[in-house]
Amino acid sequence: MGYLLRSAHKDALRLYRDPVAVLLWIGIPLAIGALISLAFGGGGSASVPRARVLLVDREGTFLGGLVAGALSNAGGLFAVEEVAEEEGRAALARGEATSLVVLPGNFSEALLLEEPATIEVLQNPAQRILPRIVEETVSTLPDLVFYVHRLIGEDLRAMAAGPDEGTTFPDERIAEVSVRINRLVERLQGTLFPPVVDVEVVVEREDEQDEGPQVGFALLFLPGILVMSLMFVAQGLGEDLWREDAMTTLRRAAVAPHGFGAFLGGKLLAGAGVVLLVSAVFLGVGCLYLGVPLARWPAAAAWGGLLGTAMIAAMFGLQLVASSQKAGNVLTMMIVFPLLMIGGSFFPFEAMPGWMGAVGRLTPNGWALEHLKAILLGRADATALLAPTAGLVAAGAACFAFSTWRLRARYGGG
Amino acid sequence: MIEVQDLRKTYGDLVAVDGVSFTAEGGAVFGLLGPNGAGKSTTIGCISGLLRPTAGSVRVLGIDVVGDGREARRRLGVVPQELALYEDLSARENLDYWAAAYGLGRGDRAARVEEVLELVGLSDRGRDRVKTFSGGMKRRLNFACGVVHRPDVLLLDEPTVGVDPQSRVRLFDLVRAERDRGTCVLYTTHYMEEAESLCDRLAIVDHGKVIAHGTLAELRSLLGERDLLRLAGAFDPAAQRAALGALADVEVVQCEAEALTLALPAASRRLPELFEAVARAGGDVRETTLTQPSLETLFIKLTGKELRQ
Numbered sequence: 209m210g211y212l213l214r215s216a217h218k219d220a221l222r223l224y225r226d227p228v229a230v231l232l233w234i235g236i237p238l239a240i241g242a243l244i245s246l247a248f249g250g251g252g253s254a255s256v257p258r259a260r261v262l263l264v265d266r267e268g269t270f271l272g273g274l275v276a277g278a279l280s281n282a283g284g285l286f287a288v289e290e291v292a293e294e295e296g297r298a299a300l301a302r303g304e305a306t307s308l309v310v311l312p313g314n315f316s317e318a319l320l321l322e323e324p325a326t327i328e329v330l331q332n333p334a335q336r337i338l339p340r341i342v343e344e345t346v347s348t349l350p351d352l353v354f355y356v357h358r359l360i361g362e363d364l365r366a367m368a369a370g371p372d373e374g375t376t377f378p379d380e381r382i383a384e385v386s387v388r389i390n391r392l393v394e395r396l397q398g399t400l401f402p403p404v405v406d407v408e409v410v411v412e413r414e415d416e417q418d419e420g421p422q423v424g425f426a427l428l429f430l431p432g433i434l435v436m437s438l439m440f441v442a443q444g445l446g447e448d449l450w451r452e453d454a455m456t457t458l459r460r461a462a463v464a465p466h467g468f469g470a471f472l473g474g475k476l477l478a479g480a481g482v483v484l485l486v487s488a489v490f491l492g493v494g495c496l497y498l499g500v501p502l503a504r505w506p507a508a509a510a511w512g513g514l515l516g517t518a519m520i521a522a523m524f525g526l527q528l529v530a531s532s533q534k535a536g537n538v539l540t541m542m543i544v545f546p547l548l549m550i551g552g553s554f555f556p557f558e559a560m561p562g563w564m565g566a567v568g569r570l571t572p573n574g575w576a577l578e579h580l581k582a583i584l585l586g587r588a589d590a591t592a593l594l595a596p597t598a599g600l601v602a603a604g605a606a607c608f609a610f611s612t613w614r615l616r617a618r619y620g621g622g
Numbered sequence: 623m624i625e626v627q628d629l630r631k632t633y634g635d636l637v638a639v640d641g642v643s644f645t646a647e648g649g650a651v652f653g654l655l656g657p658n659g660a661g662k663s664t665t666i667g668c669i670s671g672l673l674r675p676t677a678g679s680v681r682v683l684g685i686d687v688v689g690d691g692r693e694a695r696r697r698l699g700v701v702p703q704e705l706a707l708y709e710d711l712s713a714r715e716n717l718d719y720w721a722a723a724y725g726l727g728r729g730d731r732a733a734r735v736e737e738v739l740e741l742v743g744l745s746d747r748g749r750d751r752v753k754t755f756s757g758g759m760k761r762r763l764n765f766a767c768g769v770v771h772r773p774d775v776l777l778l779d780e781p782t783v784g785v786d787p788q789s790r791v792r793l794f795d796l797v798r799a800e801r802d803r804g805t806c807v808l809y810t811t812h813y814m815e816e817a818e819s820l821c822d823r824l825a826i827v828d829h830g831k832v833i834a835h836g837t838l839a840e841l842r843s844l845l846g847e848r849d850l851l852r853l854a855g856a857f858d859p860a861a862q863r864a865a866l867g868a869l870a871d872v873e874v875v876q877c878e879a880e881a882l883t884l885a886l887p888a889a890s891r892r893l894p895e896l897f898e899a900v901a902r903a904g905g906d907v908r909e910t911t912l913t914q915p916s917l918e919t920l921f922i923k924l925t926g927k928e929l930r931q
């Protein structure tokens with residue numbers, strides 16, 4: 209017991225003296241979190257978004273498809289449907305869609321020849337967040353076209369006019385255009401002009417309507433960001449085994465009579481302190497900011513600490529399966545990123561297509577995230593948390609036992 | 623006391639330790655002398671329980687290290703070849719941590735840590751982080767971490783690598799102090815002078831095998847007080863072997879197209895006779911080295927190569 213605590217103290221001291229690493233693990237997810245809440249204005253009153261984007265293409269050229277593609281690629285947040293105009297307006301009026309994007313009849317010509325054009329984005333006023341994302345995404349398209357025009361507009365127009373009847377562009381002409389493009393790129397680097405293609409946003413209806421249970425939008429992101437942070441901290445702490453390997457202190461520990469159980473246990477304990485601290489501070493600030501009752505804070509912080517500790521044990525195991533630090537990093541990253549992506553840390557389950565959310569909730573981090581959310585929303589009482597807590601402790605203990613066994617197998621000794 | 627019996631350690635096809643046996647007594651320094659890759663660290667690894675022997679037995683103070691590893695490790699101190707220190711911790715914190723790892727209680731530790739710091743001459747740097755230490759200071763701290771729990775058996779793996787002469791003398795004093803305390807010290811090195819000045823008994827190892835062992839005096843007598851004469855140049859091996867073999871008391875240790883090695887008593891007085899014999903057999907001498915008997919010459923005699931190459 210004495211050595212276990214001494215080990216924990218040693219690792220805590222080492223972490224304390226290398227604060228940059230710890231700050232990075234915590235800082236990266238926090239920065240992402242800050243960006244997200246800046247982008248969506250934070251606030252706890254927005255309603256759960258359902259992102260159905262209807263696209264009306266009055267012109268009916270390939271450009272409509274491009275816009276649909278651009279929207280579909282915007283983080284998988286939207287389901288884009290091309291519809292006829294009347295049908296789309298009716299659907300929006302019934303509150304069945306997030307936005308209606310109307311591409312004008314002169315759209316392709318306007319883009320090609322730099323004439324003013326208006327893309328209408330009609331919003332569902334009952335939703336606040338996703339319509340804004342749609343608007344932002346749509347507005348990047350003319351921006352892009354505008355800058356391309358600034359660079360090679362003249363040639364674009366010439367090319368748009370096509371070669372003389374029955375001929376093709378001669379090689380010299382193509383070479384000439386390439387040279388001009390290069391020069392223009394050099395000359396215009398860093399120069400920005402406002403786009404001439406306007407995006408006019410028309411909010412169709414002003415009347416608010418009730419959308420069922422009010423879940424704070426930031427509250428959908430906050431637990432996910434914490435889980436991401438914990439995952440990074442765990443990943444970094446797992447890597448510490450390689451630092452000990454490089455310092456050969458692991459081998460010295462192997463020949464000490466106390467052996468690896470307490471050695472690794474101490475490391476886990478120090479890590480548990482870090483993740484508990486991260487959870488407590490992060491959730492404390494989060495609760496205050498979002499107006500979540502502080503009575504829910506201790507349970508949420510404890511859950512975060514426990515989750516982080518189990519993650520550290522799992523990371524130990526992964527690093528000890530890998531044959532080198534590099535292999536360990538690749539292995540953990542290959543597991544961490546997909547898990548974060550689908551497990552609700554990058555995008556809340558609520559914004560995912562139904563099947564994806566269902567799968568995401570089955571991932572270990574997604575499962576833990578749902579419980580954390582339940583605690584913060586006051587939907588989980590102590591008895592309901594008993595079984596999940598036992599499960600998390602058991603999983604962590606299993607990972608720890610596996611790691612100790614791997615450590616012995618690799619470094620001999622006790 | 624360390625008893626090593628027919629110790630064997632293989633890595634796949636590579637035989638790192640090939641049937642090594644020796645006994646090291648308490649209150650004495652036993653040296654393992656050998657070139658790079660001879661299997662010294664592997665042997666130490668097997669004794670400390672870091673490596674599992676492929677075959678053979680290792681007993682420390684009568685305890686089988688494979689069977690009862692924990693008890694054996696409690697009595698062992700190891701000073702590894704690589705510095706095993708926490709760079710972000712101070713010297714004092716390092717010592718305190720390793721003392722705890724070796725089971726020293728909290729109360730006992732503080733005093734012992736100060737004592738050991740004093741011993742290795744780092745008292746005034748105890749609060750400083752290890753990453754600010756010089757190489758020699760780190761070596762001394764590495765040593766201190768291995769003896770902080772007062773082990774009965776001490777394994778030292780090339781503890782003087784990269785150390786300046788003063789630090790080296792200091793480390794030697796530390797090793798002798800441990801020996802005088804009654805500790806059984808196993809000391810590996812590839813420095814002849816270290817082995818000669820420090821070790822009471824020695825085993826010379828090469829390619830995982832013990833090729834000679836005994837006290838320094840016993841090993842010297844293996845050479846029969848003969849000097850070693852090495853000639854470099856161009857030779858006809860067969861003719862040289864015949865010509866030199868005919869001379870009284872001359873042993874041809876090595877005979878190749880570009881190198882001749884001879885062992886003989888009082889070689890300096892017989893140089894003219896030897897050169898004449900070599901010349902008569904068509905040899906052309908470009909370089910001559912005469913070495914008095916030492917572990918170096920013994921090693922050359924036993925293996926036909928120099929220890930440090």
Ligand SMILES: Nc1ncnc2c1ncn2[C@@H]1O[C@H](COP(=O)(O)OP(=O)(O)OP(=O)(O)O)[C@@H](O)[C@H]1O
Nearest residue numbers: 633636638656657658659660661662663664665812
């Ligand atoms: N983990 C390992 N895997 C494969 N081969 C190894 C391993 N460890 C040591 N060896 C090999 O075993 C042989 C003995 O190595 P060892 O480290 O015991 O030599 P040494 O006498 O300590 O040398 P040095 O003076 O360079 O420290 C070498 O050929 C080495 O390459």
Ligand SMILES: [Mg+2]
Nearest residue numbers: 662663703779
């Ligand atoms: Mg070695």
